[in-house]
Structure formats: C-alpha cells, structure tokens
Amino acid sequence: KHTPNVTVVLKRKEAEKLMSGSLAVTNESTDPIAGQKPGTSGLRKKTKEFMGKNYLENFVQSTFDALKATNVPVEGGTLVVGGDGRYYNKDAIQIITKMAVANGVKTIWIGKDGLLSTPAASAVIRTREGGFVPFGAFILSASHNPGGLDEDFGIKFNCENGGPAPEKVTNMIFENTKTIKEYKICKGFPTMDIGTSGTYVVDGKIRVDVFDCAEDHVGLLMKVFDFDSIKKLIARKDFSMVYDSMNGVQGPYARRVFVEELGAPESVLMNAVPKEDFGGKNSPSHGHADPNLTYAVELVQKMGTNKTGEKVGSGEGVPDFGAAADGDADRNMILGKQWFVSPSDSLAIIAANISCIPFFKEGLKGCARSMPTSGALDLVAKKKKIPCFVTPTGWKFFGNLMDSGDEKLGFTSEHLHGKYFPETENYTPFLCGEESFGTGANHVREKDGMWAVLAWLQILASKNPDESKPLVTVEQITKDHWKVYGRNYYCRYDYEGVESEPANTMMKNLEEKCATLKGTELKGMKVESAENFEYNDPVDKSVSANQGIKIVFTDGSRIIFRLSGTGSAGATIRVYLEKYEKPSGNLDLSQFEVVKPLADLALEISDLPKLTGRDSPTVIT
Ligand code: G6P
Numbered sequence: 001k002h003t004p005n006v007t008v009v010l011k012r013k014e015a016e017k018l019m020s021g022s023l024a025v026t027n028e029s030t031d032p033i034a035g036q037k038p039g040t041s042g043l044r045k046k047t048k049e050f051m052g053k054n055y056l057e058n059f060v061q062s063t064f065d066a067l068k069a070t071n072v073p074v075e076g077g078t079l080v081v082g083g084d085g086r087y088y089n090k091d092a093i094q095i096i097t098k099m100a101v102a103n104g105v106k107t108i109w110i111g112k113d114g115l116l117s118t119p120a121a122s123a124v125i126r127t128r129e130g131g132f133v134p135f136g137a138f139i140l141s142a143s144h145n146p147g148g149l150d151e152d153f154g155i156k157f158n159c160e161n162g163g164p165a166p167e168k169v170t171n172m173i174f175e176n177t178k179t180i181k182e183y184k185i186c187k188g189f190p191t192m193d194i195g196t197s198g199t200y201v202v203d204g205k206i207r208v209d210v211f212d213c214a215e216d217h218v219g220l221l222m223k224v225f226d227f228d229s230i231k232k233l234i235a236r237k238d239f240s241m242v243y244d245s246m247n248g249v250q251g252p253y254a255r256r257v258f259v260e261e262l263g264a265p266e267s268v269l270m271n272a273v274p275k276e277d278f279g280g281k282n283s284p285s286h287g288h289a290d291p292n293l294t295y296a297v298e299l300v301q302k303m304g305t306n307k308t309g310e311k312v313g314s315g316e317g318v319p320d321f322g323a324a325a326d327g328d329a330d331r332n333m334i335l336g337k338q339w340f341v342s343p344s345d346s347l348a349i350i351a352a353n354i355s356c357i358p359f360f361k362e363g364l365k366g367c368a369r370s371m372p373t374s375g376a377l378d379l380v381a382k383k384k385k386i387p388c389f390v391t392p393t394g395w396k397f398f399g400n401l402m403d404s405g406d407e408k409l410g411f412t413s414e415h416l417h418g419k420y421f422p423e424t425e426n427y428t429p430f431l432c433g434e435e436s437f438g439t440g441a442n443h444v445r446e447k448d449g450m451w452a453v454l455a456w457l458q459i460l461a462s463k464n465p466d467e468s469k470p471l472v473t474v475e476q477i478t479k480d481h482w483k484v485y486g487r488n489y490y491c492r493y494d495y496e497g498v499e500s501e502p503a504n505t506m507m508k509n510l511e512e513k514c515a516t517l518k519g520t521e522l523k524g525m526k527v528e529s530a531e532n533f534e535y536n537d538p539v540d541k542s543v544s545a546n547q548g549i550k551i552v553f554t555d556g557s558r559i560i561f562r563l564s565g566t567g568s569a570g571a572t573i574r575v576y577l578e579k580y581e582k583p584s585g586n587l588d589l590s591q592f593e594v595v596k597p598l599a600d601l602a603l604e605i606s607d608l609p610k611l612t613g614r615d616s617p618t619v620i621t
C-alpha cells in the first residue's frame with residue numbers, strides 16, 4: 001500500500017557516509033513570475049528563463065505549498081529527484097535538494113549523475129525498497145525538446161502513485177505561482193556529490209541516497225517480461241537489432257537491458273551516452289531527441305527507409321529490428337527491416353499479441369488511447385470484448401483508469417490483484433498508448449519507451465520459437481495484423497512555431513463551424529459528427545473540455561485539430577488524419593498518399609494557410 005512515510009526494516013543496507021552541514025532554513029523573499037502554468041507535461045520554458053532569478057525556486061516552492069495544502073506528507077517525507085540529463089539538470093537538482101530540506105523533507109533519492117528517465121522515476125516511486133515510500137518526484141525534463149543553454153528546460157511533479165500530478169494539483173501550483181512571496185531554502189546544506197552512488201546522512205538528520213538510475217526500472221521490467229526468451233531471439237544468427245538512445249537519458253538503461261541482461265553486442269547501442277544538448281544543432285537529429293521519422297535520422301537511415309517510411313536501397317545489411325527513445329525515454333519508435341510501424345498500429349499490434357508477455361498472461365482487462373490516436377486499438381478491443389477508453393491527449397488521463405480496475409467501468413473479471421506483483425495493490429492488466437509515440441502499461445504510471453521495445457521483442461520471440469525456420473519479421477507481423485483488422489491509414493501534420501493569436505483564432509472558428517458541419521457534404525464526403533472533444537473521467541467524474549476539434553465522416557475517416565500543449569513558445573497546430581480500409585481492401589498503399597485528400601480538406605475547412613501564412617507542415621509523422 002502506498003502509505004507514505006512508514007519506516008520498515010531496510011532491506012538494502014548500505015554504508016552510510018556521514019556529512020555535516022547547516023540545516024538552518026532561510027525564507028527568501030520573491031515576487032510572482034508570470035507564465036508558470038504547467039502544460040500537457042509539466043512546465044517547459046527556455047533554459048535561460050529557468051535560470052533567471054527565482055524562476056525555478058518559485059515553481060518548486062509553489063509545488064511544495066500545493067502539496068502541503070492537500071495534506072501530502074512533505075514534512076518528514078521522502079522525495080525522488082532526477083532528470084533527463086539536459087543542460088542545467090545537475091544545478092537544478094542541487095537547488096531542489098536544498099529547498100526540499102528547508103520544506104521538511106527528510107529523505108531524498110537522487111539518480112546517479114542526476115539521471116532518471118521518466119518511466120524509471122515512476123518505477124522508483126512505486127517499487128524502490130528503501131524503508132520509505134516517497135510522496136512524489138520532481139522530474140527535470142522537457143522531454144523531446146532540444147536541450148542546452150539556448151534551448152529548453154522543464155520540470156514536472158509526479159505523485160505517490162508514480163503518475164503525473166493531476167490537473168487539480170497543477171492548477172493549484174499555478175495559482176500559488178501568482179501569489180508567491182517567499183521560498184524556503186537551506187543555504188548551508190552541502191552540495192551533494194551526485195556522481196557517486198551512496199547513502200549520505202547530513203547532520204545526523206537528512207538522508208540522501210544516490211543510486212544507479214537503472215536498477216529499479218530494469219528490475220521491474222524483468223518481472224514484466226520473459227527475458228530468457230528475448231535473449232534467445234537476440235542470440236539468433238539471423239537476427240540483429242539496433243537501439244538509438246538519441247543522446248538522451250536512455251543510454252545507461254539501454255546498455256543495462258540489451259548488453260548486460262540480454263547479451264547483445266555493444267554495437268546495438270547508438271548514441272548511448274547522455275549529452276546535455278542531445279548532440280546539439282550540428283548532430284544528425286539537430287538536437288531533437290525525438291523518435292520519429294523526421295528526427296531519428298541516423299536510425300532511419302540504418303533501417304533502410306526514408307523520412308516517409310518507404311524502403312530505400314536493397315535492404316542488405318539492414319538490422320531486423322530498430323527502435324529509438326526520446327530525451328526522457330518515455331517515447332518509442334519501432335522499426336523493422338525497411339519498415340516503419342506507426343505508433344497507433346504498434347499499440348494495436350501489441351494489444352492483439354499481448355498474451356505472450358508474462359504480465360498479461362491472464363489477458364488484457366482494459367485498454368485506452370488518446371482521442372487523436374487512430375481507432376486501430378478499438379478494433380482489437382472489440383474483438384477481445386474489453387473496454388477501450390478514449391481520453392484527451394496526455395498520459396495523466398490514463399492514470400485514473402489504471403488505478404481503478406473498477407468493474408463498473410467494464411473491466412470484465414475480478415482484479416488479478418497481487419498475482420504477479422504482490423507489492424502492487426491494484427493490478428489489472430491494462431495497456432494504453434498515444435499517436436505521439438507513447439506506449440505503456442500499468443506496471444508504472446508513465447509511458448515507457450523501454451517497455452514498448454521489450455513488448456515488440458517479446459512478440460518477435462513468440463512468433464519465432466524455432467531457430468531453424470526463417471524469421472517472422474516486423475513487417476510480416478504488421479501485415480498479418482491488417483489482414484485481420486483492416487488498416488487505419490494515419491498521418492499527422494505539425495505546424496510548429498505558429499503565432500499564438502492566429503492559431504487560437506483558427507481553433508475558435510473551427511469550434512463555431514462544428515455546429516453547421518454535421519450532415520454537410522465536403523468533396524464527396526459526408527460529415528457524421530463535428531465537435532470540440534470533451535472528456536468525462538469515469539473514475540473521478542472530472543470534466544476536461546476543449547480537447548480538440550474532431551470531425552468524423554460517415555466512412556469512418558477523421559480529421560482532428562489540436563493545439564500542442566508541450567511547446568515552450570508560440571503555438572504548434574497539429575492536424576491528425578485517418579482513413580480506415582477494410583481487411584479485404586487495399587492495404588499496401590502509402591499512408592501519406594491515402595490521407596492526402598483529407599489533408600487538403602482539413603486545410604480548406606480550417607483556413608489554416610490563410611490564417612497562419614503556412615503552406616506546408618513543419619513535420620509530418
Ligand atoms: C507529452 C505527454 C504525452 C502527450 C504529448 C502530447 O509527451 O507526455 O502524453 O501525448 O505530450 O504533446 P502535444 O505537444 O501534442 O500536446
């Protein structure tokens with residue numbers, strides 16, 4: 001049970017290093033700073049803004065104040081701190097540590113070198129043994145946004161269930177940032193050596209644990225998957241793979257999983273040393289640690305496809321499997337030999353084949369996708385007769401569903417509670433994912449880049465039990481899936497760095513248009529429904545309005561418009577396009593070609609080119 005602050009017998013005894021330092025608390029006066037509203041996934045701004053006077057301090061104090069106001073046991077509690085290794089990560093950790101102690105925190109867990117991937121932080125909160133159950137974590141990351149002095153920095157708070165703080169908490173934090181007058185800090189607290197693992201006890205009272213960032217997360221994944229069978233796959237002479245950590249935080253995890261646990265050669269690792277600028281502007285990814293066909297340039301080349309996922313060259317020497325992670329390692333991209341698996345398809349294919357994963361041995365009890373994600377998952381859910389929830393964009397919406405496992409929500413059998421994970425109190429095999437290259441399950445409360453890759457390797461292992469038979473490939477698995485369920489041709493256009501005002505005008509106009517669109521015919525396609533998506537959370541009954549304009553046609557095609565919630569400046573317009581093709585239809589076309597007419601229609605309906613001055617998208621995925 002997640003009862004914070006309970007002392008149990010320490011299972012892991014480490015020699016304590018005693019340190020001295022002052023624990024005197026100072027109240028520093030400060031003034032509110034505008035614009036500290038957390039977005040889809042925490043507060044993200046230009047690094048220089050974060051480094052400005054009191055910027056980080058104001059946000060961190062506002063968070064502690066919000067937690068204390070809702071009776072979270074900050075005082076005497078345990079806090080996890082880590083980040084994706086980007087510029088300013090290490091300095092921010094020292095500031096947060098000094099402020100945490102001043103706010104009454106007694107134990108601080110820090111990933112060595114300041115590193116913790118987003119899913120690992122979630123795993124640490126939920127599963128790390130250390131005598132105390134943490135009340136939450138500060139994760140320092142701006143995800144896939146470039147890092148560096150002139151790029152982005154970010155911070156988010158995850159709660160004691162390991163998931164992102166819900167909106168009611170982030171709203172309270174934001175309110176606090178508008179009225180903050182002072183923050184607490186222990187200026188005399190020693191600067192910790194976060195490059196060396198160990199347990200440090202300061203002044204006999206405060207305990208700081210610095211630990212290997214991979215041990216808890218990898219330990220958990222080894223319970224979820226059957227590593228032995230994946231090991232056999234990797235050992236096959238006719239199988240090869242590569243994994244691109246994109247200079248983000250995943251490097252040490254990738255080394256641990258693929259090389260140390262699964263016995264793969266070093267050569268599977270690409271860009272596996274975390275860098276503060278993810279390689280920077282002059283690197284092939286231009287510093288975007290973002291696993292998609294546009295930015296994962298090195299991987300895409302290695303896998304023998306082009307930026308639109310089409311085959312390039314003969315395919316000779318191309319690995320059978322390739323994958324990549326983003327800066328904080330919660331995202332994933334899956335590729336086969338000269339083959340791109342779209343995230344929406346990947347989610348559906350994992351769902352369809354899930355019983356080969358030990359965690360899901362008893363079958364899936366429920367699943368969920370974000371609204372803009374394609375309906376491919378729904379088709380699998382329908383066949384399996386399990387509920388498929390459709391949530392707004394953002395992983396935090398999945399957390400409630402995972403924590404619930406409630407039969408009233410349609411979960412068909414009793415909890416499998418405690419069967420594999422006696423330490424996890426609420427265990428209902430549950431899968432979820434998003435079009436934005438996020439996939440995961442309820443082993444943690446974040447999307448999990450490594451989990452998705454292991455899921456695919458487990459599927460490949462189960463399809464290839466006999467080494468003497470030719471390899472069943474990623475491409476084959478994808479095509480077999482379409483033959484059963486049909487294909488949801490899908491594509492997303494991004495218009496990045498648009499001015500906020502025209503973007504907002506466009507969304508407002510679209511919302512007004514919705515009322516009149518229904519029943520009309522556009523370019524031979526009839527509109528079945530048009531609405532601004534609103535989500536009624538079935539668990540806590542909260543309502544999230546204004547989550548994107550959704551236009552559905554009578555043939556099942558969809559156009560969705562949304563403004564990104566993760567940018568650090570200006571606006572990004574996202575246009576999501578989907579067209580369904582039955583199993584008996586033509587399944588082998590290019591998704592970009594198939595959805596092109598829908599894209600033209602989207603531009604016409606929205607007036608996007610005229611309003612924003614853009615005639616082509618910045619990124620197509
Ligand atoms: C983050 C969240 C995801 C979400 C994505 C959407 O990565 O963790 O859950 O899907 O942002 O980003 P957007 O830029 O479309 O708001």
Ligand code: ZN
Pocket residue numbers: 118143144326327328329330331
């Ligand atoms: Zn991320």
